[in-house]
Amino acid sequence: MIPPRAPVSHQPLRQLKNRIATGLITAGGIGVLLAILAIGVFLVWETLPLLGLDQTFALVKLSPLAWGTLKAALAAMLFALPIALGAAMYSALFMSARLRSRIKPALEMMEAIPGVVIGFIAGLVLAPWVERHLASTLVVLVWLPLSAGLAGVLWHLLSSRLRQGLPLSWAGLWLVPWLAGMLMLALWLAPLLETMLPGGDLRQWLEQRWGLDYATRNALVVGIAMGFAVIPSIYALAEDALADVPHALMEGAQALGASRWQALWKVALPAAGPSIFSAVMIGAGRAVGETMIVLMASGNTALFSASPFEGMRSMAAAIAIELPEASPGGLTYRYLILAALVLFIFTFLVNTLAEMVRLRMRRRYQKAGRY
Amino acid sequence: MRRQFTASSLRLLDRLWPWLCAASVALSLLMLTALLSLLLVRGLGHFWPATLEEVTLRSGEVVTGEAIRETSLPQEAGAERLYFTGNRDVSGANWRWLALDDIVQRTTPEALVRLERTPWGDFIGRLVGIDAEGEQLEGQPAWEYLTAALALPASQRPSGELVLATADGQILRQPLASISHATAPNAMTWWQKTSAWGQRVWQFLSEGPRAANTSGGVWPAIFGTLLMVILMSVIVTPFGVLAAIYLNEIAHQNRLTRLVRIGVRNLAGVPSIVYGVFGLGVFVYGIGGSLDSWFFSNTLPSPTFGTGGLLWASLTLALLTLPVVIVATEEGLARIPDAQREGAVALGATRLEMLMRIVLPMAVPAMLTGVILAVARAAGEVAPLMLVGVAKLAPQMPVDGEFPYLHLERKFMHLGYHLFDTAFHGEDVQAAMPLVYATALLLVLIVLVLNLTAIFLRHYFRRQRGNEC
Numbered sequence: 083m084i085p086p087r088a089p090v091s092h093q094p095l096r097q098l099k100n101r102i103a104t105g106l107i108t109a110g111g112i113g114v115l116l117a118i119l120a121i122g123v124f125l126v127w128e129t130l131p132l133l134g135l136d137q138t139f140a141l142v143k144l145s146p147l148a149w150g151t152l153k154a155a156l157a158a159m160l161f162a163l164p165i166a167l168g169a170a171m172y173s174a175l176f177m178s179a180r181l182r183s184r185i186k187p188a189l190e191m192m193e194a195i196p197g198v199v200i201g202f203i204a205g206l207v208l209a210p211w212v213e214r215h216l217a218s219t220l221v222v223l224v225w226l227p228l229s230a231g232l233a234g235v236l237w238h239l240l241s242s243r244l245r246q247g248l249p250l251s252w253a254g255l256w257l258v259p260w261l262a263g264m265l266m267l268a269l270w271l272a273p274l275l276e277t278m279l280p281g282g283d284l285r286q287w288l289e290q291r292w293g294l295d296y297a298t299r300n301a302l303v304v305g306i307a308m309g310f311a312v313i314p315s316i317y318a319l320a321e322d323a324l325a326d327v328p329h330a331l332m333e334g335a336q337a338l339g340a341s342r343w344q345a346l347w348k349v350a351l352p353a354a355g356p357s358i359f360s361a362v363m364i365g366a367g368r369a370v371g372e373t374m375i376v377l378m379a380s381g382n383t384a385l386f387s388a389s390p391f392e393g394m395r396s397m398a399a400a401i402a403i404e405l406p407e408a409s410p411g412g413l414t415y416r417y418l419i420l421a422a423l424v425l426f427i428f429t430f431l432v433n434t435l436a437e438m439v440r441l442r443m444r445r446r447y448q449k450a451g452r453y
Numbered sequence: 454m455r456r457q458f459t460a461s462s463l464r465l466l467d468r469l470w471p472w473l474c475a476a477s478v479a480l481s482l483l484m485l486t487a488l489l490s491l492l493l494v495r496g497l498g499h500f501w502p503a504t505l506e507e508v509t510l511r512s513g514e515v516v517t518g519e520a521i522r523e524t525s526l527p528q529e530a531g532a533e534r535l536y537f538t539g540n541r542d543v544s545g546a547n548w549r550w551l552a553l554d555d556i557v558q559r560t561t562p563e564a565l566v567r568l569e570r571t572p573w574g575d576f577i578g579r580l581v582g583i584d585a586e587g588e589q590l591e592g593q594p595a596w597e598y599l600t601a602a603l604a605l606p607a608s609q610r611p612s613g614e615l616v617l618a619t620a621d622g623q624i625l626r627q628p629l630a631s632i633s634h635a636t637a638p639n640a641m642t643w644w645q646k647t648s649a650w651g652q653r654v655w656q657f658l659s660e661g662p663r664a665a666n667t668s669g670g671v672w673p674a675i676f677g678t679l680l681m682v683i684l685m686s687v688i689v690t691p692f693g694v695l696a697a698i699y700l701n702e703i704a705h706q707n708r709l710t711r712l713v714r715i716g717v718r719n720l721a722g723v724p725s726i727v728y729g730v731f732g733l734g735v736f737v738y739g740i741g742g743s744l745d746s747w748f749f750s751n752t753l754p755s756p757t758f759g760t761g762g763l764l765w766a767s768l769t770l771a772l773l774t775l776p777v778v779i780v781a782t783e784e785g786l787a788r789i790p791d792a793q794r795e796g797a798v799a800l801g802a803t804r805l806e807m808l809m810r811i812v813l814p815m816a817v818p819a820m821l822t823g824v825i826l827a828v829a830r831a832a833g834e835v836a837p838l839m840l841v842g843v844a845k846l847a848p849q850m851p852v853d854g855e856f857p858y859l860h861l862e863r864k865f866m867h868l869g870y871h872l873f874d875t876a877f878h879g880e881d882v883q884a885a886m887p888l889v890y891a892t893a894l895l896l897v898l899i900v901l902v903l904n905l906t907a908i909f910l911r912h913y914f915r916r917q918r919g920n921e922c
Binding site: 096097099100103104107108110111112114115117118120121124125128164165166167168169171172173175176177185187188189190191192194195196197198199200201202203205206207214226227229230231233234235237238250253254255257258260261262265310313314317341342343344346364367368370371372373374377378398401402405406410418419422425426429430432433434437438441 | 464466467468469470471472473474475476477478479480481482483484485486488491492524692693695696698699700702703704713715716717718719720722723724725726727728729730731733734735738761772775776779803804805806808829832833834835836839840869870872873876877882886889893896897900901904905908
């Protein structure tokens with residue numbers, strides 16, 4: 083059936099409507115994009131008057147904050163990187179497809195947990211606990227990876243029937259109770275280990291031997307809490323990167339006699355390397371800008387100290403605390419906006435770089451997949 | 454020799470590294486479950502009517518209260534237990550640490566009652582009798598009279614006075630009007646406790662905070678969060694969709710568009726506090742300050758719009774979530790096959806008609822997903838709100854019966870900030886902890902449900918679309 087044609091007299095009206103609507107959408111779209119751009123313009127504009135001033139105040143004011151930001155981000159990355167990359171390698175290379183389709187949303191959920199909740203748990207539950215059980219915490223941090231290796235050794239000693247019941251492709255799930263048990267064991271044994279130290283108290287020993295002070299809310303706690311927050315974003319991107327590597331590459335390497343370790347180290351990682359690097363950068367960007375966790379778990383003391391047992395004050399936390407009280411247009415106000423500008427430029431650059439790398443890699447593998 | 458060594462260590466690595474990797478997945482899951490179950494147990498457990506204990510000490514002193522937790526003593530052997538004893542007006546403190554070695558006897562007498570009072574916080578002890586409107590009741594009838602009176606609405610309650618006895622025998626006279634709830638948890642059956650639990654959860658969700666945020670509920674914070682999020686999505690949806698349509702359907706696809714697209718995508722990774730700074734500088738001080746000097750100059754120097762408020766908070770969060778909506782909508786638009794568009798244009802449709810009748814209806818699920826993700830992100834964001842208008846205790850709700858009903862300039866309460874403030878700036882953090890847990894649980898639940906909805910929607914529509922094509 084031929085659709086009834088609109089009367090000719092309506093045609094100019096339709097065309098006019100079309101023109102107007104297109105114009106409106108264009109104007110609106112460009113307007114929105116400009117509004118987003120305005121963030122950068124505003125930050126630069128507000129910090130311009132600082133250019134002519136003496137820079138010593140800026141150095142005094144901002145350098146402890148910059149140090150605190152870097153220290154917090156570094157602590158978080160130290161905790162998050164091994165876990166996130168390990169998890170990504172496992173789920174891209176070993177995990178059964180069914181488990182993978184369940185685990186990925188679960189870790190997406192982990193990313194959605196608000197920073198303020200993580201910060202609350204870190205500041206009011208984890209920090210006091212770690213203060214009372216410092217030795218146990220350190221023992222656990224060392225013991226958990228060892229116990230994972232132990233699980234591997236024990237598994238190889240098992241009879242083949244048992245091994246089939248506990249396949250490696252589901253290990254991500256059935257290792258949970260194992261790790262929980264090992265955690266309990268470590269918590270039970272650690273106080274015994276601590277009594278073997280001279281003085282029988284780790285914190286006293288640290289202070290006497292190394293001169294380390296201990297603050298309740300410190301870099302260790304921030305590292306664990308913020309690490310928890312950035313694990314999912316690194317994991318998701320790195321997992322995608324590894325899954326994008328054509329299977330033919332890995333299989334080819336193994337067919338030529340490489341072990342799985344060699345195939346991963348020499349083939350998959352170099353192939354996915356740039357994308358994994360970009361995942362790490364995006365994680366670092368998140369860690370640098372995260373406000374609530376640092377605010378609640380770091381003690382907010384602007385110190386120059388590399389000790390993992392002392393607090394810090396990050397740029398984002400300083401903005402959240404000081405900016406509402408700073409008088410608009412004043413010197414403090416402008417310096418805090420300068421801190422915001424630094425954060426903005428840093429994360430924006432890092433993300434842009436990461437995104438470009440990701441797109442380039444994706445295009446390369448789409449080409450490679452075709453042949 | 455060396456070669457053998459590397460070969461064997463390689464074999465070991467080859468065996469072990471999958472296990473290390475698997476353990477990192479397991480560890481992430483373990484941490485996630487630990488966090489969620491901690492919130493669940495502590496958040497929901499607080500509402501369960503706890504057993505009240507009567508503890509006799511070695512010195513002969515008798516203490517009543519609820520056992521909270523135990524810790525080992527710092528320097529010596531042994532442990533101590535923390536009790537919530539209430540009765541701040543009599544003993545001067547709500548809390549008491551008792552060394553386990555000092556405790557001779559622990560009993561749970563059924564006669565112990567717990568009363569929530571407005572001036573002094575909880576009372577824990579015994580109900581001796583009631584003087585109500587000439588009547589003198591004692592024992593069980595007095596308790597029945599009290600529960601019947603409390604079941605009435607506050608305005609219809611009879612006036613009267615309770616005679617209460619603390620554990621060490623002091624007699625207290627308390628006006629009936631100051632009591633809000635009364636329970637005798639030791640005498641309750643399991644079923645009664647469950648219904649009391651349900652009631653208290655409901656009170657938590659529906660009442661305002663009392664006693665400097667240490668008791669009562671979080672209704673104003675829930676309301677503030679919802680209102681702010683709704684306003685935000687009203688602002689962000691049209692603008693985000695507009696920008697996405699422009700980028701994907703109208704703009705020429707060249708290098709510049711690609712760069713803009715990358716830029717927009719990356720704004721999602723800019724820290725939220727930076728948006729807060731922008732909101733404070735531009736919306737609050739810039740636009741708000743100008744509005745004040747034009748329209749509200751009679752109330753200056755006290756600012757109307759020139760300070761943080763609901764409108765500025767919603768605008769800031771709208772800007773923050775704009776990239777999320779744009780990216781999600783664009784993904785949806787890009788997935789629509791070009792054949793659909795070409796078909797529509799070939800049949801004589803103008804671009805507007807093609808967009809409105811063919812393209813947009815097909816992209817609705819993607820837009821919906823984008824908006825839900827934006828809402829989920831906004832509901833959990835606290836840092837920018839601290840700069841642009843959240844309040845620890847808002848005296849007035851942003852919606853009321855007074856013209857113009859919706860007060861965009863007012864400050865509002867937010868679940869996340871309420872959590873931060875009660876946990877870190879409260880007077881009695883120990884007493885507020887259970888409520889903080891409950892608030893955190895509520896916030897996590899809201900955000901997780903929103904995210905799950907988005908994930909589910911995306912999968913559902915993707916499958917449906919798969920069948921169509």
